[in-house]
Amino acid sequence: xxxxxxxxxxxxxxxxxxxxxxxxxxxxxxxxxxxxxxxxxxxxxxxxxxxxxxxxxxxxxxxxxxxxxxxxxxxxxxxxxxxxxxxxxxxxxxxxxxxxxxxxxxxxxxxxxxxxxxxxxxxxxxxxxxxxxxxxxxxxxxxxxxxxxxxxxxxxxxxxxxxxxxxxxxxx
Amino acid sequence: xxxxxxxxxxxxxxxxxxxxxxxxxxxxxxxxxxxxxxxxxxxxxxxxxxxxxxxxxxxxxxxxxxxxxxxxxxxxxxxxxxxxxxxxxxxxxxxxxxxxxxxxxxxxxxxxxxxxxxxxxxxxxxxxxxxxxxxxxxxxxxxxxxxxxxxxxxxxxxxxxxxxxxxxxxxxxxxxxxxxxxxxxxxxxxxxxxxxxxxxxxxxxxxxxxxxxxxxxxxxxxxxxxxxxxxxxxxxxxxxxxxxxxxxxxxxxxxxxxxxxxxxxxxxxxxxxxxxxxxxxxxxxxxxxxxxxxxxxxxxxxxxxxxxxxxxxxxxxxxxxxxxxxxxxxxxxxxxxxxxxxxxxxxxxxxxxxxxxxxxxxxxxxxxxxxxxxxxxxxxxxxxxxxxxxxxxxxxxxxxxxxxxxxxxxxxxxxxxxxxxxxxxxxxxxxxxxxxxxxxxxxxxxxxxxxxxxxxxxxxxxxxxxxxxxxxxxxxxxxxxxxxxxxxxxxxxxxxxxxxxxxxxxxxxxxxxxxxxxxxxxxxxxxxxxxxxxxxxxxxxxxxxxxxxxxxxxxxxxxxxxxxxxxxxxxxxxxxxxxxxxxxxxxxxxxxxxxxxxxxxxxxxxxxxxxxxxxxxxxxxxxxxxxxxxxxxxxxxxxxxxxxxxxxxxxxxxxxxxxxxxxxxxxxxxxxxxxxxxxxxxxxxxxxxxxxxxx
Numbered sequence: 075x076x077x078x079x080x081x082x083x084x085x086x087x088x089x090x091x092x093x094x095x096x097x098x099x100x101x102x103x104x105x106x107x108x109x110x111x112x113x114x115x116x117x118x119x120x121x122x123x124x125x126x127x128x129x130x131x132x133x134x135x136x137x138x139x140x141x142x143x144x145x146x147x148x149x150x151x152x153x154x155x156x157x158x159x160x161x162x163x164x165x166x167x168x169x170x171x172x173x174x175x176x177x178x179x180x181x182x183x184x185x186x187x188x189x190x191x192x193x194x195x196x197x198x199x200x201x202x203x204x205x206x207x208x209x210x211x212x213x214x215x216x217x218x219x220x221x222x223x224x225x226x227x228x229x230x231x232x233x234x235x236x237x238x239x240x241x242x243x244x245x246x
Numbered sequence: 247x248x249x250x251x252x253x254x255x256x257x258x259x260x261x262x263x264x265x266x267x268x269x270x271x272x273x274x275x276x277x278x279x280x281x282x283x284x285x286x287x288x289x290x291x292x293x294x295x296x297x298x299x300x301x302x303x304x305x306x307x308x309x310x311x312x313x314x315x316x317x318x319x320x321x322x323x324x325x326x327x328x329x330x331x332x333x334x335x336x337x338x339x340x341x342x343x344x345x346x347x348x349x350x351x352x353x354x355x356x357x358x359x360x361x362x363x364x365x366x367x368x369x370x371x372x373x374x375x376x377x378x379x380x381x382x383x384x385x386x387x388x389x390x391x392x393x394x395x396x397x398x399x400x401x402x403x404x405x406x407x408x409x410x411x412x413x414x415x416x417x418x419x420x421x422x423x424x425x426x427x428x429x430x431x432x433x434x435x436x437x438x439x440x441x442x443x444x445x446x447x448x449x450x451x452x453x454x455x456x457x458x459x460x461x462x463x464x465x466x467x468x469x470x471x472x473x474x475x476x477x478x479x480x481x482x483x484x485x486x487x488x489x490x491x492x493x494x495x496x497x498x499x500x501x502x503x504x505x506x507x508x509x510x511x512x513x514x515x516x517x518x519x520x521x522x523x524x525x526x527x528x529x530x531x532x533x534x535x536x537x538x539x540x541x542x543x544x545x546x547x548x549x550x551x552x553x554x555x556x557x558x559x560x561x562x563x564x565x566x567x568x569x570x571x572x573x574x575x576x577x578x579x580x581x582x583x584x585x586x587x588x589x590x591x592x593x594x595x596x597x598x599x600x601x602x603x604x605x606x607x608x609x610x611x612x613x614x615x616x617x618x619x620x621x622x623x624x625x626x627x628x629x630x631x632x633x634x635x636x637x638x639x640x641x642x643x644x645x646x647x648x649x650x651x652x653x654x655x656x657x658x659x660x661x662x663x664x665x666x667x668x669x670x671x672x673x674x675x676x677x678x679x680x681x682x683x684x685x686x687x688x689x690x691x692x693x694x695x696x697x698x699x700x701x702x703x704x705x706x707x708x709x710x711x712x713x714x715x716x717x718x719x720x721x722x723x724x725x726x727x728x729x730x731x732x733x734x735x736x737x738x739x740x741x742x743x744x745x746x747x748x749x750x751x752x753x754x755x756x757x758x759x760x761x762x763x764x765x766x767x768x769x770x771x772x773x774x775x776x777x778x779x780x781x782x783x784x785x786x787x788x789x790x791x792x793x794x795x796x797x798x799x800x801x802x803x804x805x806x807x808x809x810x811x812x813x814x815x816x817x818x819x820x821x822x823x824x825x826x827x828x829x830x831x832x833x834x835x836x837x838x839x840x841x842x843x844x845x846x847x848x849x850x851x852x853x854x855x856x857x858x859x860x861x862x863x864x865x866x867x868x869x870x871x872x873x874x875x876x877x878x879x880x881x882x883x884x885x886x887x888x889x890x891x892x893x894x895x896x897x898x899x900x901x902x903x904x905x906x907x908x909x910x911x912x913x914x915x916x917x918x919x920x921x922x923x924x925x926x927x928x929x930x931x932x933x934x935x936x937x938x939x940x941x
Binding site: 086089090093094097098100101104105108109111112113114115116117135147149150152163196197198200201203211224 | 429430608609610611616619620623624627630631634638639642648649650651652653655656659660661663664791793851852853854855870872873874882883885
């Protein structure tokens with residue numbers, strides 16, 4: 075059942091090495107070219123406001139706390155507008171300040187924090203509400219409004235490991 | 247009920263002690279080469295399962311009875327949730343799901359220790375050792391960091407706190423109601439998706455334990471692979487199922503017309519699937535040819551590490567994702583555990599490096615084993631794409647201090663071509679011969695089905711498809727289907743000639759005789775059908791939106807959707823439902839109705855948008871009720887997606903399960919070995935051997 079090898083082992087070895095290298099190069103090429111083509115800056119609201127002109131027209135990702143009373147939705151055009159305020163971008167910093175839920179809660183009560191107006195066209199996400207963390211992909215336009223193309227929301231209070239707080243449970 | 251919390255926690259501690267004892271007994275058994283100690287370790291392993299079952303029951307009773315003094319119960323259930331959701335809230339939060347993980351692990355590893363060990367005595371203590379070390383890690387996590395039995399207390403000073411045991415002078419604090427499970431998770435897909443994924447994760451621990459046992463004992467022939475082959479198949483099946491169910495949930499619930507968002511958590515679940523799939527393929531080369539031995543070890547070690555990493559990512563919230571889970575202290579511990587097990591495993595591998603020398607040699611670039619090698623490289627390539635996507639932001643931040651991320655487009659364009667190459671390989675490889683195969687012999691085997699498969703792109707062109715990538719992708723799908731059918735048909739015909747059986751009988755018997763091969767074919771067909779569905783939705787999705795008054799309609803992709811009525815009503819699950827009645831027609835022919843709806847949950851103060859879907863083999867019409875006005879004016883806004891072929895994705899998943907059952911159905915081991923010997927000695931029976939004989 076074993077047939078003799080059709081060609082010399084050492085030329086085979088070369089073939090395998092060339093083949094393997096080709097695949098590796100292709101994979102690396104795909105990774106490197108696409109990383110640079112589709113990477114987005116991930117900024118906090120404060121960072122974005124500082125570097126606004128530099129960041130204009132670039133693909134960005136911004137995270138902030140949603141201000142519930144600013145949410146305006148026009149179902150006719152599916153245009154959603156709201157404002158987010160700055161929260162720290164660093165997880166350790168958030169932990170130090172008492173966790174994401176608390177950071178979000180306090181951010182929405184602090185009028186001195188940098189804010190960012192957001193506009194998004196699409197279906198209003200179920201999780202969009204006061205004190206949610208919005209993670210938005212998109213670009214900033216010349217009016218300083220963030221035009222989001224993608225909108226992710228986190229409501230950490232759902233899983234917050236905290237003691238029940240009457241004020242919070244009453245805050246419906 | 248206080249009793250039950252204490253009981254659950256006490257039993258957790260007891261399980262930890264039993265597991266630690268088992269580790270010690272296994273080590274003593276190994277050092278003294280004592281069967282008595284090994285047996286004692288085995289009994290300890292077996293004891294963990296009933297113990298953890300009792301722990302689980304305690305937690306479930308607390309969840310069902312709604313004892314909100316227990317923080318976990320407060321966080322994941324509420325009085326209005328139906329019973330099945332209260333039970334499945336067991337894995338709805340972090341603490342519970344880690345406990346669920348440990349219970350599954352105890353179940354599987356206990357099942358393994360019950361098998362007949364006569365031929366593998368030397369593996370036993372090592373398998374137990376690896377299983378118990380993993381179990382101890384998870385138990386320690388549950389006990390010290392993510393304890394589901396922690397309760398609320400109020401001190402005399404009025405301070406509220408959460409602790410396992412009653413602080414001096416404190417009273418139990420019992421909230422009136424729980425917060426309830428996030429409404430988005432109250433979906434049947436979400437109920438079974440985590441357990442399926444976890445079953446897949448946990449089953450991979452078994453082959454890993456055997457691999458380590460093989461390395462440690464030096465019995466590095468392919469015995470460990472043969473023993474764990476079924477486990478690997480089962481692990482792979484559940485992992486695949488978990489991924490598909492998660493996609494289905496996203497499609498049904500998240501309401502963005504998609505099923506997969508390249509979210510870090512999704513990628514974390516995909517990565518062990520990729521390395522596991524590579525492993526599943528390359529072990530066949532080791533069994534058959536005695537090659538790839540080191541590589542297989544690397545793959546299973548990698549898969550195990552990725553399983554733990556996946557559990558961590560899905561549970562820790564280190565990366566922003568739609569999966570909103572808590573941040574917690576478990577991160578450093580997970581990384582330490584992954585690091586230590588990875589390094590120890592690699593150390594063992596290096597220790598046995600020389601005894602894992604390959605028995606064979608690659609003779610030809612077009613041989614079966616060579617194509618398997620390319621398959622492995624491609625899977626590793628996709629894994630690298632995923633891994634880089636996940637860690638790139640961390641790396642970039644480390645070096646430049648700037649936060650940068652990559653999202654779906656990166657994964658799609660980097661992994662897409664590699665997936666396409668895998669499809670091509672899936673078509674060619676089954677027709678290639680072992681050992682010696684030239685491009686001529688391969689070409690001779692492939693040209694007929696390749697020719698037939700050209701019908702697929704031609705049909706696509708006739709139907710109006712003009713996207714070049716789509717045409718290539720459709721051709722690949724057609725090619726794999728043609729090859730699979732062709733190869734099986736050829737084998738059936740040669741069998742009817744040889745045995746005189748009629749065709750259906752030959753069809754059945756052939757499949758039964760070589761279940762692994764033909765089970766594999768069915769799995770390939772399943773994958774290709776899924777690819778077909780993915781091509782449909784990814785490349786041909788259309789969407790529109792409109793605000794309609796009752797009686798008005800909108801058009802998309804030849805369909806007319808009419809807004810007939812709007813209802814608002816209450817459900818017992820404390821939710822207010824707004825539901826639109828819509829009728830669908832095409833070319834004037836009524837096709838039925840769909841009911842997109844939005845539920846508002848009072849307990850969570852959150853809406854949940856449930857699309858109305860009309861699903862056929864040809865396409866899905868996917869309608870989202872975006873918003874509506876008061877009943878009097880009765881205008882409502884809809885977003886409508888047309889998703890061609892998407893159903894084939896779910897059908898493909900079903901086919902995949904069938905294929906897996908065919909491949910993994912129990913056979914008597916001896917019978918298989920006898921059969922294998924027969925194949926080696928007797929006339930060529932499978933097509934590749936027929937081909938070889940012709941060369």
